[in-house]
Amino acid sequence: MPLASVQIPANTDARKRPLVSMQSVSKVFSSGTVALSGMSLTVESGEFISLLGPSGCGKSTALRIIAGLGDISSGTIDWPSSRINSRGLPEGDIGFVFQEPTLMPWKNVFGNVHLPLKLRGMSKAAAREEIMRALTTVGLQDFAEAYPRELSGGMKMRVSIARALVTKPKLLLMDEPFAALDEITRQKLNDDVLRLWKATGITVIFVTHSVFESAYLSNRIVVMKARPGRVHADLPLVTSLERDAYYRASEEYRQACETVSRSLIGAINAAKENT
Numbered sequence: 001m002p003l004a005s006v007q008i009p010a011n012t013d014a015r016k017r018p019l020v021s022m023q024s025v026s027k028v029f030s031s032g033t034v035a036l037s038g039m040s041l042t043v044e045s046g047e048f049i050s051l052l053g054p055s056g057c058g059k060s061t062a063l064r065i066i067a068g069l070g071d072i073s074s075g076t077i078d079w080p081s082s083r084i085n086s087r088g089l090p091e092g093d094i095g096f097v098f099q100e101p102t103l104m105p106w107k108n109v110f111g112n113v114h115l116p117l118k119l120r121g122m123s124k125a126a127a128r129e130e131i132m133r134a135l136t137t138v139g140l141q142d143f144a145e146a147y148p149r150e151l152s153g154g155m156k157m158r159v160s161i162a163r164a165l166v167t168k169p170k171l172l173l174m175d176e177p178f179a180a181l182d183e184i185t186r187q188k189l190n191d192d193v194l195r196l197w198k199a200t201g202i203t204v205i206f207v208t209h210s211v212f213e214s215a216y217l218s219n220r221i222v223v224m225k226a227r228p229g230r231v232h233a234d235l236p237l238v239t240s241l242e243r244d245a246y247y248r249a250s251e252e253y254r255q256a257c258e259t260v261s262r263s264l265i266g267a268i269n270a271a272k273e274n275t
């Protein structure tokens with residue numbers, strides 16, 4: 001059900017073939033926990049999708065599986081528009097931003113962002129242009145020499161985003177990246193991520209607990225339910241409004257939040273019925 005019916009924002013030209021398609025994916029951990037069961041999700045190039053759901057519904061597990069950081073127990077994951085490596089993953093096409101910035105404290109900002117390129121055998125000198133471009137994208141071009149201890153929480157997260165972008169991935173996976181930040185910093189980083197999404201055409205899958213954050217950022221919200229984790233509702237969110245301070249105060253945004261919130265309550269109730 002569309003939340004509002006106007007035009008789809010930027011990035012839709014690229015929507016020809018799905019970027020990634022999960023079909024009936026299940027994940028059972030060795031502990032016996034069924035984290036996902038029958039999870040299907042098709043992601044088109046250029047989308048900004050939020051995965052929203054109650055704690056423990058399998059959002060992080062789904063994201064990690066897409067990133068190839070965990071095996072699946074059954075089902076399939078296909079990458080119809082990518083060249084696949086021996087691990088079944090699109091080589092170099094995925095950037096991952098974790099909840100914690102996970103920076104190396106003994107390396108400066110430049111060295112931290114260099115890491116993914118270093119792993120590909122690129123020296124600092126050869127990688128300099130790419131590193132500075134990634135830092136410019138997140139507004140940290142003047143902090144290349146700074147160490148993590150000298151940065152605010154929001155700046156550390158920007159470094160983490162630059163590190164994920166430095167390989168120019170097609171897909172950016174973000175696992176509750178701003179959950180630990182104060183509200184003002186979080187809103188600022190939301191705007192920065194939206195800007196880079198529009199500027200680069202990158203596809204984003206963004207895990208969050210926040211109805212408000214998902215309704216602000218996404219052009220599609222996938223609400224998950226727990227026990228076992230799977231898709232409860234798939235909500236396109238289209239608007240002609242710029243996502244900015246005025247959008248946050250708009251009736252359209254309020255309605256979007258209400259619809260998403262109702263869906264989330266439905267997902268929580270559906271999980272209760274299964275217990």
Ligand SMILES: Nc1ncnc2c1ncn2[C@@H]1O[C@H](COP(=O)(O)OP(=O)(O)OP(=O)(O)O)[C@@H](O)[C@H]1O
Pocket residue numbers: 029030031033034035053054055056057058059060061062209229
């Ligand atoms: N490595 C693991 N071994 C065993 N069980 C796990 C493992 N990782 C996650 N789980 C379980 O799988 C289920 C889904 O966890 P997951 O972290 O994916 O949920 P989530 O929706 O991301 O939760 P949250 O919002 O709290 O981060 C939970 O019951 C969790 O305890």
